[in-house]
Amino acid sequence: MSAKVSYLRAMAIALHVLRGFFRGVARASVGVARHAGGLAILVWNSASALVRGQVAFADVVGQMFAMGIQSLPLVMVTAVLSGVVTSQQGGYQFTGSIPLYVLGSVVASSVVLELGPVLTAIVIVGRVGARITAELGTMQVSEQIDALYSLGRDPVPVLAAPRILAGMVVLPALVAIANGIGVFAGMIAARVSVGLGSESFLYGARMFWHSWDMFYSLMKALVFGFIIPVISVHMGLRTRGGAEGVGRFTTSSVVFMIIAVLVLDAMFPPLFLN
């Protein structure tokens, strides 16, 4: 009798756990679907606003300045360090085993194909994406977004579209600069650390260089420049719950943006490098 009771109790617990699991999955699926729907609507409305000419040029320029010029010093520092570290580690590994001029190719490919676009995107997530979510989130919780609606204005052409367009213009430019600076810094580091001359470095860099690589790098930058403002604006406009909500949504936004950048980055090689 007691064995049957124990069995039934174990079954009840198992059912309870299973039900909790499926509820969690269902709740997460609804959340993902809501975000996906919200992102799709935001992109559609922003594109419509751009096509209809509802976006003020001055707003786009203002956002380009905030995203681009103001981010440039941090992007440059990141690019220099990524080039230097790649060069030094490559030099350490190649010395005595592989011709050192190959280092030029390793640094150029690493910076252009991967480090330049991804590290620049991560810098923009932290410096620009978080700011956009916090700014729009504060506007949301302080009823400024409602005030825009009440004045017969749509927040998408005023707040979303200029940021998305600016991101798509600015990120490729920043990545192009980061690539150049990163490779140059790697070249200097190679000379200092393993004594590899500039000519040998550039010889190695040219030997394995494909002109497609730069296009691939800028294509990545364009996609990152699109997804970062889209997610940050979406999360900002969804913010609820006062100051605490602004903090929570900004953190979630940064997490989503970083995951999105890394997942998209992982999708690029099988799609474009085969």
Added chain:
Amino acid sequence: MIEYLDVYKAFDAPVLSGVTLSVPEGETLSILGPSGTGKSVLLKTTIGLVVPDRGDVRVNGRSVVSASRGTLLEIRRMAGYVFQNAALFDSMNVYENVRMGLQDEEQRSLSQREILERVCGALEDVNLDPGAVLRKVPSELSGGMRKRVGLARAIVGRPDILLYDEPDTGLDPVNAAAVEMLITEVAAKTHVTSVVVTHHVEAALQISDRVALLDRGRLQFVGTPEEFRRSEDPLVRAFGDREAAMAAATRLMED
């Protein structure tokens, strides 16, 4: 004319539970009620900032709930909304904030000088010195000044409908009285339809043609200020009479 037709709204708990109310053109109606009873939510449904779960809201016969995007924009453009915390745009100065109250078409048809005159006129109407505040950003203004700038932004476009969400809360008595006078003056001059959400019973009774009392999402009273004063309803009495309010508060604490 504004009509609220059997409006229901729930967030985590029910907020509005079947509110039916109409505000004829040119009337000033004040909505009174304890905190958290859905007054601001009801006001926000007027221009579609909150969408009811059930029921409808009609502005001049046009449904806000089922309105197309274009119709909703038109409805919003004929209304001025004064937010509880002013909701000024942080990145803009006072001039730019108030100017936002003018529609784009209107701004295009006016010269810069005319726009400046309109903005300054609206600021003077709310007892602010344009010369002193025009170039200031909201963070440089006191709470009361921000509130009055929000009011100036709502009236600068000369709307047909004015919606006030606690316009005098947080103001000193002189400026609160000035705002109350302004509500009366604007209504008398322009024959605007006004809905005022407020806690200040005496102010509501002075400025309103009718008063509505909302409690737990339901309308408990709708009538003229005289009818409000004469009402024997305990809740109405609690709002209109200090002693009755104290008695109601004591009962609430005991519960």
